[in-house]
Amino acid sequence: MTTRTLDPVQRRAIRQRQLRRASVYALAILIALWILLPIWLIGTMAFSTQQDVYGYPKQIAPIPFTTETMEFFVNQEGILEATRNSVLVAVITLVLSTAIAAPAGYAISRYFFAGRDAFRLGILAVRAFPIVILAVPLAVTFIEWGMFDKVYSVALMHTALTLPTTILVVSSVFASIPREFEEAAKVFGCNAYQAFIRVVLPLVIPGIAASAIFTFVMSWNEVFAATLLTIRNRTLPALILYSLNKSSLQFQYAGGFFMLAPSLVFIFVIRRYLFNMWGQITK
Numbered sequence: 001m002t003t004r005t006l007d008p009v010q011r012r013a014i015r016q017r018q019l020r021r022a023s024v025y026a027l028a029i030l031i032a033l034w035i036l037l038p039i040w041l042i043g044t045m046a047f048s049t050q051q052d053v054y055g056y057p058k059q060i061a062p063i064p065f066t067t068e069t070m071e072f073f074v075n076q077e078g079i080l081e082a083t084r085n086s087v088l089v090a091v092i093t094l095v096l097s098t099a100i101a102a103p104a105g106y107a108i109s110r111y112f113f114a115g116r117d118a119f120r121l122g123i124l125a126v127r128a129f130p131i132v133i134l135a136v137p138l139a140v141t142f143i144e145w146g147m148f149d150k151v152y153s154v155a156l157m158h159t160a161l162t163l164p165t166t167i168l169v170v171s172s173v174f175a176s177i178p179r180e181f182e183e184a185a186k187v188f189g190c191n192a193y194q195a196f197i198r199v200v201l202p203l204v205i206p207g208i209a210a211s212a213i214f215t216f217v218m219s220w221n222e223v224f225a226a227t228l229l230t231i232r233n234r235t236l237p238a239l240i241l242y243s244l245n246k247s248s249l250q251f252q253y254a255g256g257f258f259m260l261a262p263s264l265v266f267i268f269v270i271r272r273y274l275f276n277m278w279g280q281i282t283k
Helices: 008-046 050-054 068-074 079-110 116-128 131-145 151-175 179-187 192-221 224-229 236-243 249-282
Strands: none
Touching (some): 068 249, 079 116, 079 151, 079 249, 116 151, 131 224, 151 192, 151 224, 192 249, 224 236
């Protein structure tokens, strides 16, 4: 059937549907450009010469390609140590958050107990508090306990920040797995632990990967608590923020790219688990 055989009302409906679809695509393209253009600019300047970094208008590609801007940034005092601290903090936060969120999310999604909804709301309410409300008392406590200016102290703080959302994400993924899968595994001889390990856990790995992305990126980029809780053992965002006002454009562009790169690599490596999770949840 062609559009010529349709009556005016049907043709108008088709045009409106096409217009809505085109509007959605146009909006998606604008949002993508809004996000990607600054990243592209930072990446271009991070691998451009010093003259191009200070020159105007900015070029759209690093021609000629050079690593002198990145070398200038990496060779600054304290950068490598701060990078190591950021990686260590992010890994510790990732391990602690996942280790706590997995059983907590399973319990929330599978068991019914008094105060379950209030407990879930309380978990989310913790994330609603501003960071300063958590960081300042923790800084005082860490000083009293001799834990101030330690890498693991920042990791504990980041775990407190990421854990509520991680628990809710993991519990939502557990809730998307039918209980019948576990019951079928028990029928075939598995106990509760074996049913969880062999049946449920492989299905929720994509969801755990999604929460891992959030946890890693949040810990890697967090700056306020890391600045407040450290002086000598600063993470990379805290060190960059401390040096930003007195740094050159080379330092700023290279620092921005250096902060972006690990998060982007982590997301690209783990993205296939996200696609699997979306497929499971939408089935």
